[in-house]
Amino acid sequence: MSAEKFTENALNYRQTIARSIHDAMQADPSVFFFGEDIGAAGGPFKTTAGLFDVFGPHRVRDTPISEQAIVGAAIGAAAMGQRPIAEIMFADFAAVAHDQIVNQLAKYRYMTGGQVRLPVTLRLSNGAGSGFAAQHSQPVENWYIGVPGLKVVAPGTVEDLYGLMQAAVRDDDPVLVFEHKTLFSVKGTVTPGAVVPIGSAAVVRSGGDVTIVAAQLMRHRAVEAAARLDDEGIHCTVIDPRTLVPFDDETVLASLRETSRLVVVGEGPADGSWGAALVARVARHGFELLDAAPRLVCSPFTPVPYAESLERAWLPSVDDIVAEVRSVVAY
Amino acid sequence: MVRIREFENGVGTLFHRNLVRGSTHLYNGQEAVAVGAVAALRPTDPVTCTYRGHGVVLARGSDPVACYAEILGRSGGLCGGKGGSMHLTDVSRAHYGSHAIVGAHLPIAVGLGLGAQYRGTDEVSLTFFGDGTVNIGAFHEALNLAAVWSLPVVFVIENNLYGEYSPVAATTPITRLADRAAGYAMPGVQVDGNDVHAVRDIVATAAERARGGGGPTLIEALTYRQVGHSRSDPATYRPEGELDAWLERDPITLLERFIGDAAATASVRERVAAEITAALDAALALPEPDEAELLTDVIG
Numbered sequence: 069m070s071a072e073k074f075t076e077n078a079l080n081y082r083q084t085i086a087r088s089i090h091d092a093m094q095a096d097p098s099v100f101f102f103g104e105d106i107g108a109a110g111g112p113f114k115t116t117a118g119l120f121d122v123f124g125p126h127r128v129r130d131t132p133i134s135e136q137a138i139v140g141a142a143i144g145a146a147a148m149g150q151r152p153i154a155e156i157m158f159a160d161f162a163a164v165a166h167d168q169i170v171n172q173l174a175k176y177r178y179m180t181g182g183q184v185r186l187p188v189t190l191r192l193s194n195g196a197g198s199g200f201a202a203q204h205s206q207p208v209e210n211w212y213i214g215v216p217g218l219k220v221v222a223p224g225t226v227e228d229l230y231g232l233m234q235a236a237v238r239d240d241d242p243v244l245v246f247e248h249k250t251l252f253s254v255k256g257t258v259t260p261g262a263v264v265p266i267g268s269a270a271v272v273r274s275g276g277d278v279t280i281v282a283a284q285l286m287r288h289r290a291v292e293a294a295a296r297l298d299d300e301g302i303h304c305t306v307i308d309p310r311t312l313v314p315f316d317d318e319t320v321l322a323s324l325r326e327t328s329r330l331v332v333v334g335e336g337p338a339d340g341s342w343g344a345a346l347v348a349r350v351a352r353h354g355f356e357l358l359d360a361a362p363r364l365v366c367s368p369f370t371p372v373p374y375a376e377s378l379e380r381a382w383l384p385s386v387d388d389i390v391a392e393v394r395s396v397v398a399y
Numbered sequence: 400m401v402r403i404r405e406f407e408n409g410v411g412t413l414f415h416r417n418l419v420r421g422s423t424h425l426y427n428g429q430e431a432v433a434v435g436a437v438a439a440l441r442p443t444d445p446v447t448c449t450y451r452g453h454g455v456v457l458a459r460g461s462d463p464v465a466c467y468a469e470i471l472g473r474s475g476g477l478c479g480g481k482g483g484s485m486h487l488t489d490v491s492r493a494h495y496g497s498h499a500i501v502g503a504h505l506p507i508a509v510g511l512g513l514g515a516q517y518r519g520t521d522e523v524s525l526t527f528f529g530d531g532t533v534n535i536g537a538f539h540e541a542l543n544l545a546a547v548w549s550l551p552v553v554f555v556i557e558n559n560l561y562g563e564y565s566p567v568a569a570t571t572p573i574t575r576l577a578d579r580a581a582g583y584a585m586p587g588v589q590v591d592g593n594d595v596h597a598v599r600d601i602v603a604t605a606a607e608r609a610r611g612g613g614g615p616t617l618i619e620a621l622t623y624r625q626v627g628h629s630r631s632d633p634a635t636y637r638p639e640g641e642l643d644a645w646l647e648r649d650p651i652t653l654l655e656r657f658i659g660d661a662a663a664t665a666s667v668r669e670r671v672a673a674e675i676t677a678a679l680d681a682a683l684a685l686p687e688p689d690e691a692e693l694l695t696d697v698i699g
Contacts, residue, residue, distance in 0.1 A: 100517055126517070132547060137506045137540035144510015144524070147495055148445065150517055152510075167537075171500050172507060181479030182696035183490040216697050241698045314698065 074118065077260065082252035084226045085115040085191075088233035089153060091260060093123060096151060099237055102129035103138060103155025103191075112157055113193060113252065135161050139168035139190065143176065146186040151237055158200070159192035159208035159246060166211075173242045174217030189236040190244050194222070195335060196383055197250040197285060202371035205379075207336030209246045213313055213345060219243040219266055220313040224287040226256025228310050231264025239266060248284040269316035271323070275303030278393050279323040281346060282333035283309055286384060290333050293389035302397055312342045320346065321354050328359040329396045333384055338366040360399030363392045400430040400595065400651050401668050403454040405675040406463055410453065410470060410484070413679070414630040419470055423484040426454030428593075428625030431650035432557050433458040433527065435598025436620075439606055440525060445493050445511040447504045448527040449557075450485035451624075452497030455527055461489040463675060467682035480688040481696070493522075502532045505541035505554070512550035512609075523609045525553040525602070531562025533576050542617065546583040551609035553602060554617045557592065559624035564636060580617035592620030593650040596657075622650070 110117030334343030469476030498504035508526035580587025605616035
């Protein structure tokens with residue numbers, strides 16, 4: 069693969085980040101990119117390698133370690149008509165810029181009565197499973213699902229990452245793009261210029277017994293669980309929401325009309341998570357579709373631990389998903 | 400300046416009639432800062448300010464009817480009634496908002512300057528903020544980034560001696576706030592914030608420097624908040640005689656003394672007072688926003 073030339077289409081998830089930024093910048097001169105160590109160094113995970121060489125220091129800028137300034141700079145530049153892409157290195161660092169994201173980025177349009185639109189793409193490296201411990205591994209997407217004014221996407225494949233990034237950059241609203249650190253080696257093929265619409269879930273596989281909804285790392289575990297359950301004669305539909313806000317409820321409800329059983333798998337504690345919110349909405353809008361109480365497979369109510377055995381126990385496993393699916397079938 | 404003073408007196412009246420929701424923060428005494436600074440800018444230069452922002456928006460030329468309507472939460476308000484007193488915004492006049500989290504708009508002001516620098520146009524971003532802001536992290540991140548990228552930004556501290564209820568000395572270990580600039584290798588200058596001409600001249604110098612690629616400047620305008628922090632604050636913590644001393648140096652009085660034509664300035668006051676009364680009445684006649692507006696301008 070020659071990430072630096074940005075011509076190869078068979079890529080892994082890591083390489084797709086740089087490629088998707090590259091293509092968005094090629095397509096629109098108002099797009100530029102900044103963050104900590106993203107330029108000359110190519111990013112701490114090498115997810116942005118090569119961009120600085122192609123576009124130079126005017127369009128690819130290294131910032132100080134100043135998350136508030138990074139998000140604020142993106143807001144201001146967007147208000148001036150540009151389409152900035154800004155990176156928060158580890159998603160957890162968004163806490164430093166919480167005010168900028170929640171009080172400024174999310175509310176600017178509404179508070180001004182629509183005078184200002186903010187086409188900001190904020191990229192964040194997310195998630196547990198890599199041994200980075202409690203301050204570098206959280207499911208940060210759940211911090212933002214209850215904040216009106218933000219769109220939130222969480223792609224789990226190369227194709228979705230590329231397509232949602234193109235959609236995010238073209239969107240006139242702020243979009244938070246969560247990239248999962250455990251998926252960097254996942255392989256796929258990008259179609260240059262392809263857009264995955266924000267707000268559209270993907271039906272990853274179809275089965276008539278149970279609907280499993282899972283994103284990012286959990287999506288891959290759900291697919292593995294579903295393959296195992298096939299052998300037991302339990303056939304699952306797996307839906308990857310891909311976008312968490314606005315959530316594609318209709319695809320889930322349509323599947324429940326077939327299966328009548330729901331298992332949602334979410335990384336992180338249940339309370340305040342997108343999975344819990346989905347279960348609540350299904351209870352409100354799809355109660356009569358259900359033949360069993362909906363299940364939420366999630367993490368215990370603790371910070372993310374460091375030790376491999378503990379972190380493994382913290383994350384929902386394939387076994388956990390299989391067990392919950394069996395239990396809704398036996399309900 | 401007279402328009403701002405009359406407008407704010409009208410807001411005070413509305414507040415006491417219970418027509419202003421939440422709170423409101425008046426600009427009385429600081430008029431020369433907004434008017435002087437805005438006079439030094441081009442109409443396309445983006446401006447941001449604080450929740451004590453009515454004066455800045457009016458200095459930018461916004462319609463007093465739309466400003467009153469916003470404060471009253473009426474249809475026809477600058478922000479359609481969704482922002483209120485603390486968030487007056489008029490992008491049609493390059494006013495990018497009154498911001499109500501202390502310091503939060505400084506990174507945004509840096510971004511407005513970045514937008515201009517990136518696209519290669521020569522706008523200068525000017526941002527107003529209070530003395531209390533020099534102690535919050537966003538201030539430091541913003542000044543640092545503006546300096547390291549040589550962005551066209553003018554930072555204007557409105558030092559009115561009080562951060563909310565506390566005097567500057569109780570919260571800040573330096574007395575000359577402009578000295579904060581030294582840590583960011585940018586000029587830090589003080590100006591008499593009640594002298595509109597002095598403010599205009601020092602901002603003009605900073606704006607010219609920024610427009611020429613010379614980077615940001617920190618200006619400390621020394622002024623005085625003649626009223627409490629918000630309309631619920633009687634400001635009893637002020638030392639005896641302080642207000643009177645500053646009223647002697649009221650910026651409008653100073654300007655009228657400079658003009659030296661009592662008849663002409665009296666006639667201006669009379670004309671503006673009538674205009675503001677009419678604006679207030681016009682705003683009061685506007686309806687509340689339609690409930691359907693609740694759901695617009697969120698996402699999508």
